[in-house]
Amino acid sequence: MNKSYLEKELANLGPALRTNRQRVSNLVLETPELLPFLIEIVFEIKNKTSTKAAWVLELVCADKLDWLAPHLDYFIENIGIIEHDSAVRPISKICNFLAISYNSKKKSVIKIKLTSNHIEKIIETGFDWMISQHKVATKAYTMNTLFLLGKNHNWVHEELKLIILQNISKESAAYKARGRITLALINKQ
Numbered sequence: 001m002n003k004s005y006l007e008k009e010l011a012n013l014g015p016a017l018r019t020n021r022q023r024v025s026n027l028v029l030e031t032p033e034l035l036p037f038l039i040e041i042v043f044e045i046k047n048k049t050s051t052k053a054a055w056v057l058e059l060v061c062a063d064k065l066d067w068l069a070p071h072l073d074y075f076i077e078n079i080g081i082i083e084h085d086s087a088v089r090p091i092s093k094i095c096n097f098l099a100i101s102y103n104s105k106k107k108s109v110i111k112i113k114l115t116s117n118h119i120e121k122i123i124e125t126g127f128d129w130m131i132s133q134h135k136v137a138t139k140a141y142t143m144n145t146l147f148l149l150g151k152n153h154n155w156v157h158e159e160l161k162l163i164i165l166q167n168i169s170k171e172s173a174a175y176k177a178r179g180r181i182t183l184a185l186i187n188k189q
Contacts, residue, residue, distance in 0.1 A: 006037050010052045010053055024056045038053055058090035058091075062097065066109040068094070073118075080128065119153075126149075160186065167179075
């Protein structure tokens with residue numbers, strides 16, 4: 001199996017139903033050598049299957065986040081080029097997975113492989129997502145990511161707090177709810 005095979009599977013994925021995304025995710029989980037191709041396709045933003053690849057990568061990472069470790073440089077270097085909201089949401093969720101793993105008390109390859117440069121890039125991109133016109137799911141995952149990664153960078157909490165307070169009155173109910181949770185967590189620090 002190769003990249004063109006994976007691209008055909010992505011092209012035939014159908015609508016964004018969980019069962020469709022899971023079918024292709026299972027293919028990658030059963031054939032790990034497809035993972036580098038999947039990651040490549042995610043960042044080929046002119047490729048019609050790029051967004052579908054992001055959906056599938058999210059499910060793969062939910063199950064096998066450590067598989068991303070050898071690809072962290074490429075993944076994190078490119079997260080900022082994703083523009084379509086349907087692709088940004090799963091990428092923001094993967095960044096949240098990384099932040100959770102990094103801050104976990106459990107040992108993981110992510111804790112070892114995630115460098116300060118990676119963290120800085122995730123933080124920088126996260127702030128871009130927070131001030132851009134993205135949907136609430138992206139911003140909710142990003143709030144949590146920035147909160148977790150900000151535990152070691154005080155300025156991150158201060159900036160995040162300012163952005164939430166500045167936008168909370170004009171955002172959706174879901175944003176307001178997540179914003180209040182994040183502000184409460186920051187204030188406990």
